[in-house]
Amino acid sequence: MIHASAGDRLYPLKEPLRNALLEAGIPYNPCANGGDPLGFAALSENWKDGRRQPASKAYDLSKANVFTNSTVRRILIDASSKIATGIELLDGRAFQATKEVLCCCGAIKTPQLLMLSGIGPAKHLAVQGLVTVEDLPVGENLHDHLSATLYFKLKRPEQGLAIGSALFGENAPDFKKGNPISWIATLSIPDVSQATLAKAIPNNDSLISKSRRHVEFLISYAPIAAPAFFEHSLAGTHISTPILGLLPSSRGSVTLSSTDVNADPIINPNYFDCELDREAMRTGVRAVLHTMLDTTEGKTMIEEETPPPGQVSAPLMLYVRLAFKSLCFGNSEFKVSCTNTACESAAIIK
């Protein structure tokens, strides 16, 4: 069974941050997993006995044969019935399915393997010299919820408030279990933005609706998730707030770079193509800055926000662009190239 629980670790900033969030007008949600996550809530995680609990640890695999280092080159498909009958590995071994073939290679490699197996846009497959089994828009609906992280310098780091300080968790071994995070806040874009957006994006009504939650932020007692050009040392002096878009409406693509299954496909995430995504990020950034810099507890806690070098007075959207990275691609070896220029000329709103 998968365990999802919120730790009750009493980090020194937990209660001050609760007060700051409340003062900033974000309501406390005692049960964010109960159907509506709006508000701020204790961060719950999949972990058991202080260890992250991936599905492979939670479920019994004793009856499954697991082949490691076994890259699938293509799915075998019967040409006349168009039914998947098995798989072929890079080393030439083939396996016939007794019932069905499940293709679950992740968001990037799944469309790649489908295309290499002849399932994809016929024109694109032809360019790669592949025979089309089924002409489908595989790889044309990529959406990624990206994140932008802000960093805050603490006024009293000598109190052991963040990871890196010798005092942080000195007498609390549970501080080293799970993420050093107490709160996660979930927000909708403001009503005024919803009205403006509804005119701009009539086809995305359901994403704009009041009951949808567009963005979330976490407050981490460590300077995490920084782009390479803007890394802080773990000295206990900074905390950070990753802000994540929850309902990305921009759509990117995955296309083949070659017929080699080991080659990275071409990934164009097309970030910020849609105004909704830009407004969601602005909403998150505004809420974070208000909580950390304008509230009584925030002012007691925070010395200053630490923007990327040279960006002290950057307009908000430019700042988001500088701070953002993909949660997925930022932690993987995939290379992405965003060819979308809309994000460069995005509406700049303070």
Ligand SMILES: Cc1cc2nc3c(=O)[nH]c(=O)nc-3n(C[C@H](O)[C@H](O)[C@H](O)COP(=O)(O)OP(=O)(O)OC[C@H]3O[C@@H](n4cnc5c(N)ncnc54)[C@H](O)[C@@H]3O)c2cc1C
């Ligand atoms: C940094 C980060 C943090 C996250 N945090 C959370 C979280 O807190 N909570 C949450 O619910 N989700 C989280 N997620 C999302 C979650 O990890 C994914 O949704 C989930 O792993 C997707 O599972 P999957 O099985 O579909 O794909 P994957 O986990 O991507 O698995 C695909 C597998 O297929 C293999 N594969 C690919 N191509 C081939 C091939 N040709 N032949 C053989 N094998 C192949 C890959 O090696 C991989 O092992 C996070 C993701 C990231 C990147």
